Amino acid sequence: MQQETRQHHPFNVLNRHGRSDLVIICDHASKVIPREYNDLGLSGSDLERHIAWDIGAQGVAELLAAAFDAPAVICGTSRLVIDCNRHPTDPAAMPVKSDGVVIPGNQALTQSDRDDRVRRFFHPYHDMIEDVIGERFREGHHPLILSIHSMTPEMNGKFRPWEISLSSNEQRKVSELMLGLLRRRRDITVGDNQPYNLDPAEDYSTPVHALARHLPYIQVEFRQDQVGTPAGIKKWADIFTEALTDLIERSQAPA
């Protein structure tokens, strides 16, 4: 078990010294539950569902990292072990229940159990994001944080019509530009703070890594029925790349 514990990687960094100003992060990329947690007592089918990870998000993140030559920090641990986009003191960081499914391995956690997950998985991931952002500044970049998520097509019996959606708070200049660029396409339905806005009381990553230092950000949700296959991932990475390329060109154009 010791050996297996050591093999778990709390994050993976791609393109660390890429040329783009973008820094891509992917909090819910992974469905990996380190072996010693015994699948948190869940069955195989639940471990494949959106409750464990953001289906398709890592694939989109990888294609965007390649398209823009941008660094990407990819989380390596399932959000059922610890949700790296929640404040570690939030009960939702180690959910006892998710979309109606009871998580047996998260019942009756002690403070020491919680601290252990925060130390082993949460901090290494977020510390690496900080390291990469710090390096970007030193290398002369002005980082734009791109936080990539995916959402289930249906929640609590309600279908979500948005194939792609941006989440923002009141600091939303870049999000508004990007919404406009995405909406030039008539064949897609773009959500603006639907189903999720960006809430610093709930979200952790974008508020801490971007808002706290006044960095521009885009937080995006792709709908999982759209990015559930390699072809879908490619299609949506291309749609996003086209809009983001225009956004970057406009921001670099002389005023």
Ligand SMILES: [Zn+2]
């Ligand atoms: Zn997510």
